[in-house]
Amino acid sequence: MAFRKTRTRIEKEAKVQGWANVPDKTFHKAGITRAAATRLELGTGFKLVWPWDATYDKDRQEFDPAFQEYPLVVGFAETPADVAELLDFSRELSAPVPVVCRSGGHNTAGYSVVTDGIVIDMSLFNHVQIDPARRLATVGPGVTFAKLNAALNTNGLHVPGGECESVCVAGYMQGGGYGFTSREFGMNCDNVVRFTMMTYDSTGAHIAVASATENPRLFWAVRGGTGNNFGVLLDVTYQLYPLTTLWGFGIKWANLAAAPAALLMIQNRFSKVGASAKLGHLPVIMVQEKDTQASLGTYGLFNGTPLRDWPRSRACSQRRVLRSSSIRPTATRSSTRSSCQIRTCRPASRPFHLR
Numbered sequence: 001m002a003f004r005k006t007r008t009r010i011e012k013e014a015k016v017q018g019w020a021n022v023p024d025k026t027f028h029k030a031g032i033t034r035a036a037a038t039r040l041e042l043g044t045g046f047k048l049v050w051p052w053d054a055t056y057d058k059d060r061q062e063f064d065p066a067f068q069e070y071p072l073v074v075g076f077a078e079t080p081a082d083v084a085e086l087l088d089f090s091r092e093l094s095a096p097v098p099v100v101c102r103s104g105g106h107n108t109a110g111y112s113v114v115t116d117g118i119v120i121d122m123s124l125f126n127h128v129q130i131d132p133a134r135r136l137a138t139v140g141p142g143v144t145f146a147k148l149n150a151a152l153n154t155n156g157l158h159v160p161g162g163e164c165e166s167v168c169v170a171g172y173m174q175g176g177g178y179g180f181t182s183r184e185f186g187m188n189c190d191n192v193v194r195f196t197m198m199t200y201d202s203t204g205a206h207i208a209v210a211s212a213t214e215n216p217r218l219f220w221a222v223r224g225g226t227g228n229n230f231g232v233l234l235d236v237t238y239q240l241y242p243l244t245t246l247w248g249f250g251i252k253w254a255n256l257a258a259a260p261a262a263l264l265m266i267q268n269r270f271s272k273v274g275a276s277a278k279l280g281h282l283p284v285i286m287v288q289e290k291d292t293q294a295s296l297g298t299y300g301l302f303n304g305t306p307l308r309d310w311p312r313s314r315a316c317s318q319r320r321v322l323r324s325s326s327i328r329p330t331a332t333r334s335s336t337r338s339s340c341q342i343r344t345c346r347p348a349s350r351p352f353h354l355r
């Protein structure tokens with residue numbers, strides 16, 4: 001029987017043949033020999049991007065273009081075995097190189113890309129498996145909140161998630177993860193019941209399951225201990241909550257001079273003990289689309305219908321505060337959704353008026 005090569009193998013062999021046009025000095029400049037790069041390229045079944053590849057500048061890029069780093073190679077791992085191969089490779093080189101993981105690439109300090117090191121891109125670990133009966137979801141580290149929320153919404157279930165829909169679970173959960181519903185349900189990491197992580201030591205790669213009862217120290221450390229510290233996160237299991245009727249709102253202060261008073265008001269009236277835990281919000285100073293100047297905005301959700309679920313006297317007094325002359329918002333908008341629909345809260349492009 002004839003042995004047939006896989007399509008990936010054929011593509012990889014063609015790719016390496018194309019390297020005949022790449023001078024040796026290009027490999028040396030990148031800190032690797034042609035032989036070592038060829039060994040990794042042909043020895044793996046997943047996509048690798050090298051400095052001399054056409055898509056290198058796109059594939060090394062973080063969400064924020066302020067961060068410009070030049071890795072030796074970016075590996076788009078598809079399985080835990082791929083992750084282990086990249087970790088092994090970092091140790092096999094004559095001088096070991098640093099390794100960083102990247103899931104959504106949204107790290108606000110640019111920590112998920114590194115010059116002269118290996119980037120393990122985990123964005124293909126983006127599965128979502130929901131068990132509605134047990135209210136559990138097991139997800140990949142590279143799943144975006146757009147994808148996770150879409151899957152949870154169809155089941156009327158929820159876990160506190162990020163404001164930006166292209167942020168991924170890995171960095172968000174390991175950094176704690178504050179969402180619009182965190183005042184009611186806790187930080188995202190508070191809702192992790194189990195995760196799987198690849199650790200690495202002198203004997204090689206190991207897969208550890210962590211929960212309150214298995215590897216409890218790792219379980220404690222990873223939930224809020226920030227990414228890339230303890231190993232490569234492979235999956236996360238969350239406990240979920242039913243979520244049905246939401247009231248979403250956006251309030252904007254175009255006059256930044258009003259921002260300190262508005263922030264104090266938001267903190268005193270809507271954040272401290274006494275405000276309903278069902279109200280979640282996130283104030284940000286930003287420049288919105290079509291605006292030329294920065295403004296203060298606060299966006300949020302109320303889990304329920306305010307007129308029914310929020311004590312009337314409190315709603316009235318808080319509305320009076322919003323109308324007080326010194327900190328009057330320039331625009332507000334609100335909407336009610338009768339089914340659970342957590343998505344990115346985009347700033348209002350047109351003003352909405354307080355009803």
Ligand SMILES: Cc1cc2nc3c(=O)[nH]c(=O)nc-3n(C[C@H](O)[C@H](O)[C@H](O)COP(=O)(O)OP(=O)(O)OC[C@H]3O[C@@H](n4cnc5c(N)ncnc54)[C@H](O)[C@@H]3O)c2cc1C
Pocket residue numbers: 063100101102103104105106107108111112122141161162163164166167168169170171172174175176177178179226227228229231232233234
């Ligand atoms: C536009 C925007 C909006 C945001 N909104 C919110 C918000 O509402 N609430 C909030 O709490 N935060 C928010 N953040 C912050 C965000 O949660 C963090 O930047 C988070 O780290 C992004 O996760 P990521 O996986 O997308 O990032 P990445 O840059 O891929 O990773 C972040 C860190 O985790 C490491 N890492 C990535 N994948 C893995 C893995 N599989 N295993 C181990 N380590 C890994 C990386 O090396 C890096 O150190 C926001 C950020 C942006 C840019």
